[in-house]
Amino acid sequence: MSKRLIDLQHITKSFDGQMVLDDLNLYIRENEFLTLLGPSGCGKTTTLRIIGGFETPDEGTVIFDGKDITKLAPNERQLNTVFQKYALFPHMSIAENIAFGLKIRKKSKAYIEDKIKYALKLVNLDGFEKRSINSLSGGQQQRIAIARAIVNEPKVLLLDEPLGALDLKLRQDMQYELIRLKNELGITFVYVTHDQEEALTMSDTIVVMNQGYIQQVGTPQDIYNEPINAFVADFIGESNIINGTMIEDRLVKILDVKFPCVDEGFGTNTPVDVVIRPEDVVLVSPEQGMLEGDVTSLIFKGVHWEIEVLANGYEWLVQTTQMHPVGSHVGILVDPFNIQIMNKPESNDEKAVESDA
Amino acid sequence: MVRKSAERIYLFLIFLFLYLPIVVLIVLSFNNSKSKVHWGGFTLNWYKRLFSSSSIMEAFYTTIFITLASALIATLLGTLAALGIDAMKKRGQAVMLGATNIPLLNADIVTGISMMLLFVRFTRLGMNTVLIAHITFNIPYVILNVLPKLKQSSRTTYEAALDLGATPLYAFSKIIWPQILPGVLSGFLMSMTMSLDDFSVTYFTKGTGINTLSTMIYTEMRKGIRPEMYALSTILFLIALILLLFLNYGKTAHKEPHH
Known part of the structure; x- marks a missing residue:
């Protein structure tokens, strides 16, 4: 078994007095495709945002690769996020979008150009460098969002319902693409969804959540065949x-x-x-x-x-x-x-x- | 056919009533006669006299200064305010927007008098008080122009920038700023238009020493109507028109998706 990469310990979070997460404990192994699954309001997105650094837990600790990162700002964490509504930068070309993180890390021009090519190839959008964001379909935008995240070689990719806005056929295609990407990149995926079919298709491990509590953690087969409640x-x-x-x-x-x-x-x-x-x-x-x-x-x-x-x-x-x-x-x-x-x-x-x- | 020509006539009448007074004003500013009805031939005389009058030129410079300075400062403060309001929760936003909208709807004369009453309590009326008054009534226009742009540039793009390693300042300058810039610019231009246009607030807050073009025209007109004032009004109208064209151009240019 590979080592624990992320460890959430006794995480509690409430918004305006409303408890969203109550003493949540969860670990994520290296190279795992882990899915947080549950209805809206179950706390899955909040959990992801705590890992990403966009929310600070009221109590509890976030351990990443052996270090306490509970209070670390998002820009100092070695992980990248694919957002639900893509969150591409509309005033930049596709190449500029993908290069954003690399430029901050002061990578050389040649390195950045190579990376853009590689990432576009990986998401099946070769030759799209110069295009503007507005000219892309929803599915293409989501691929660019994925490309923009993975060029930074994060240890973990966080995905917040990335297929939610796509139509059924495209969603199914993208599921296979994500599995392929995960296998090619060999990094950890933490995926949030309310779609049980998506979770069963892609995950190594599914975490079923409801009302701020983890209900069951297991493989898709475990969860489907032996539901705990x-x-x-x-x-x-x-x-x-x-x-x-x-x-x-x-x-x-x-x-x-x-x-x-x-x-x-x-x-x-x-x-x-x-x-x-x-x-x-x-x-x-x-x-x-x-x-x-x-x-x-x-x-x-x-x-x-x-x-x-x-x-x-x-x-x-x-x-x-x-x-x-x-x-x-x-x-x-x-x-x-x-x-x-x-x-x-x-x-x-x-x-x-x-x-x- | 009948319907179409009726529509055209109707439209023509509307534009006639809207623009005829201004056309008359402009024509009279070139009229080589002091009469309001007789055409005495074309002349630039009134414009020459205008530019040779030191009091009018002083009012012109004052207007330029007030317009630019108030628009600049209001744009800065208004943009910061819009950022603050955008970061608030829904309830706070509603309260703040209401508070900024009230001065917008308030009668200018009421704003003018109340500011004068406030100013005379603390300081002497003059350039400073006019400037402060103009900044005050310009800020809501900036907020109203910037806030929609902020709403469009979803918060997640800012979070995405942080996620990719940007510091909050870098994320703001590279992601948020370019997206709200059109709003900031149109807020600035609109502030200039409002400031240039304003009579009531300026009139009550300026004291005795200074004049802007609009208060100048008013005082001169009280002494008796002189054709120089037609020329001055024409210039004022043209400046406002140019600002408006910029404003509209900026809006349409931004709306077109660039490929």
Whole structure:
């Protein structure tokens, strides 16, 4: 495992008496693609701005490469930021924009010219040196913003929802570009987004945040397959979150039916939340199912059908490649391995978002 | 057809009423007769007399000085004020903008009298008091010109400069300043126009010793109408017109995206 490059210790921050971050602890490893993921107002951007030096935490310490940089000004930190709205300098050409940081570091003219060429090539905009910012599309502007940041060879690149203003297709292309860039540059990326798909696609590590608290830290697979609470399960993709009772190890009762599962250590007769992903619900003939229900809605989504099944008083969300017409009577089957047990939320920030039923 | 010619006539009438008085004034300034109705042939006589009158030339120099000095100082103070207001929170901004707008809407004569009352309490009226008064009423115009430019140049460009290693001062001079410069310039030109135009405030704050062109014209006119004053008014109008052209040129030049 590579070493810890950034260490946030006991960070607390509030604005106008409103607590934004409460005793946040997080470390970021060298060469990691780490994503801070959460809904707006969860504190992810504030965390990034604290790392960048644009906000000073009320309490806590920021360690960078072994040194305390909590009070260091942004211009003295060895990291660069790609801002949400690009923040390019409109009165400068593209080359001047990219050269800005290098000129401050008093690099030679030849060095700067080489770097501009290299950076433009890296972001697939060769030959754009003389163009003005106004003549670029949103996607191109974002690439220039990335080029302007990386020519300074920062140890860490901070990205604040850099794809937020782009349309869907461009956003997907840029995701692959960012992964490629990260691999070519071999530097640490700290990425902020509210888009779970973006986070799953690009990250080595995802940090899910809500209401100023870190909910879960893990690989995309961990976060998706084993969400730690209802908030994470609900925020990362669609899911069925059902009240259940853990009867004993490896046996859970959901909607009055006992399901074998693989989780242990929740005690006996403990109320729990049960997460089952829509693609893990298998529809079979009624007599084969563990419970029976009726199809209430059917929507074609391209790669799969999205079906709602009313069974034992719960609307199950199901994604399957097999069509079941509305009104048909079906059985529901779930593999024990696909049942994820979670403790009941202990505080508001751990609950699923209410409007997403 | 009828509609189109009606539109043209209407437009012509509007411009006629707007500009005819000024045209009459300009024509009369070249009239070789003291009459207001008879054309006595073309002459530059009134302009010659104007420039040979020491009191008028003194008023001219005073006007130039007041206009330039007040516009310069107001631009400096107004720009700093705009920077301060921009850094405030929303509530503070609203309060400050309200406070700067009130003098803008206040009747000039009220501003003039109240400043005079304030000044006589502390000092003698003269060049200094006129200058201070002009700076005061010019500052809001500068703020109103600079603030929108600051809002356009999003704060993130400043943060981006810091992020790339710039000190706050360097970031300001390389990033913020070039972006607000058009606003600063138009604030400066507008201040000059306002200062040049002003009569009421100057009249109440100048005391007895000095005159600007506008107060000069007023005092002279009270003695009886002399055609030199037509010439002087024409010159004043032309200066204002030139400033206005600069102002408009600056605005359109900035709006066009450069490729």
